[in-house]
Amino acid sequence: MSDAVSSGGTAPGSPESRRIVLLRHAKADWPQVSDHDRPLAERGRQEAAVAGRRLADTGIAFDLALCSTASRTRETWKLAVHELPHRPKTVYEERLYDASLGELLALLNETPDEVNELLVIGHNPGMHALADALAGKAEGEAPARMTKTGFPTGAFAVLGFTGSWKSVEHGVGTLLDYWAPHD
Template sequence: MSVDTPHRIIVLRHAKADWPPVSDHERPLADRGRHQAPAAGAWLADSGINPDYVLCSTSVRTRETWKLAVHELPKRTRRTVFEERIYEASAGEIIEVLKETPEDVADLILVGHNPGVQNLTEVLAGDVSIGDELTRLRQGGFPTAGLAVLSFEGSWKSVEPGVARLVSFYVPPQD
């Protein structure tokens, strides 16, 4: 794949989590989250987005979110990597993980947590978005099971602040 080939980074915040008496890392999805995650997957499928590579935090809620979302896609992803560095990561730390993506990957989905996913989306997009997507993100936040689709040209090693543009921002029903 050429370094000039457009790439997409699809950022998915985990669906709504429950608050049982367990460590934060072990928190499962709440009932609402078990409805949100497939809705996020259906939105991806309806949008024609079927990522070939997945970077997913190791937390229970992110793994459950991806497991429910992926069942809505028309085909399986080529590779899923459960990456502990995404849990509680800053935008800069996530960018360092993204730079390790194999160059033959066109579309990558990152399943993570706030505030990291919102900060990552804002940092990568800078001030560039299609329509009012960036304004909606900044005003409304990045809700559970929300999805941001960013596009950029260049190699994965060239991922840095301002390199992408935000082309879509999906917010599933929050009830």
């Protein structure tokens, strides 16, 4: 993880610094169930735990996790959160399932300003589209890695911005880091 990810806090009198981590669910299985009810595949269960360890490595102490209600996202979160040193408040949000970019931005705008570190566990194409939309700037090799891998299952992007959640819009953030299980 880059130094930008692990450095936290704000200088006195500066605007509030915030981070958003966008985590795509791990690899799902394809049994004869509705898309919403698809569980993780064995590879996905392994990916979810590894993603949790990598999230722990970022040093980010999440204040809130927003998780899609789909089975594969809930299972990803259940396995990943066990790897974190601190369990954040978790809200299971129906609107994350099959959300458009506009719907995802609207959800971010609803985040309470007491939250500085937000984790969103969702689906593609939404997680990749949101990371691309928010990243007005980037640090290091993160954008090249994200472009190369295309935001596969179990991947996450870390974005930083300053200001209120109500001000989150296209280009407001900096892509600080990106990780994928098979990167």
